[in-house]
Amino acid sequence: MMEQILQDISKQFEITDIVKKRDNLNFITCKKEQTISLITYLRDIKGFSHFVLLSVVDWIEDGVFQLVYFLNNPEKKIDIGIRTMISRDNATMTSAHHLWEQIATYQRELKEMYGIDFPGSPRVDESFILEGWDDIPPMRREFDTKKYSEETFFPREGRETNDPEEYMKKKLYPDEEK
């Protein structure tokens, strides 16, 4: 069943890197320009009516973001993950909010967390989780969480840092120091 669908897709779209993960789960890669058309085709013609997830993987070493659209066909009980690569430097993707209502939320989150723009997507510029964030999008690989937290939260005034061994010595054997 899945093989037939993949064959039908191949006739109309340029798909590569087909990975069969399970009998009912396949991953494919599609060109950025064709991705939304492919998703629309799968939804309207092939019965993938349930949108599961929109996710992204940051391949910083290759300079690309991998967007993954997960679609599910509830009748045939099969899933497909459609990967598409977009440049990290010009991180823009065509919006798919017109296909499923919840996609606007995913796109809003990806704009905030990865800096990927989806022009035309409702409320895409409104902050989703990080109100008042002024650093680089935090889910990008180059964002250093440790450095950020050290700069933002520590050291706090009035807080002392003690070496445990020295501190206990002072506490337990104050006379030894003399």
Add this chain to the structure above:
Amino acid sequence: MKKNKNVLWSPDRSKFPEKNPDGSLNVDLSSEKYVKVWHGPNHPGVTGNMSLELTICGDEIVQAKTHVGYLHRGFEKLIERRKFIQGFTTCIRMCVAEPDSNEYNFSRCVEELSGIEVPEMANWLRTLALEMSRLQMLLRIVPGQGNATGLGMGVQWGIYLRDLILDRFEELTGGRVYHMYITPGGVRGLLPDGFKKRMEDTLDKIDAFIGNITKLMYDNAVFKKRTVGVGYLDPSWVDKFGVGGPNARAAGFKRDVRKDYPYLIYDKLDFEPYTATDSDIYTRSLVRREDIRTTVDIIRQILAKMPDKGDIRAQTPNVLHWKIPKGETYVRSESSRGEYGYYMVTDGSEFPRRINLRGPSYVHAVSLLEKMLIGANIADVASMMVSLAACPPEIER
């Protein structure tokens, strides 16, 4: 939207709120026809750390926006910088109320990408832990529906019974809230001596609770008046918004991951998830009450059918030096609120490249809730939120 027969009067929707020529609402707060109300984050009618920005015309909602971020701890980012076994202890915190689905999905991702086959005995015990987790969650949600309409008694019963399930969890796993029982490669232990008997005693009490809560809540005239025909979820929205679990089943969709994509040993169990069609708050609550019945039955079947002993762990690499080849997968399980999925990507290193939780509330509590609240009465907001089982931590991971 389905007309609520209990509402005696409502504003003339053709006049208020006025519409702009392009069809958008002309909500001018200075006109004094509208009031902006924040429902949460500190509000007894909010299901967790989130808030709703509501624009009200009379007592009807004309605009609603969900605000999250009060509980954001950046778990997905943290896990990218942790070894797989460290990520495991972090991911369970993504849903405090029902952490076992995280344990299972994370473990299954790691096992699938590493090519590890889990022994059958471990699968029986995993199923038991997941069903116990579902049960304790349902014991909060079901009476919580009454609480949202002023019936506080059921919650006290539910919390007491949930505590008994947590007792069973404690003797099985050592932990009450976070269990870390389903670990990559298997589970951490067999059933303790006398566990089956004590679990059966607990299940008997839950059987009695189902009868009592029916009399207290489902047969209650006030509860019915507040929930029948209220919070209608149009079946056409199920696919449009990606609704799943009990919310979809209350709208007539027979969807349950345990049945549709059997995992663990669910295909060896005899059960049928309850489905209804009225799709209002009352029906969604009814579906969850029946889910308690189904879960109790499943736990009894597991205890009766499971083998007494067997291997509970597969051979795994040293957890401190566990490298997983480059790959990706998506796994799903059925939580008490619907489809709970994990997308994991590995790059051959000791750390996951990406992990993404797909929680049912990401849909139910944001885009769907914002849509459902339009035209609702402000007094029904809490009840609608509980009926969708909104759980903010899985939105903001």
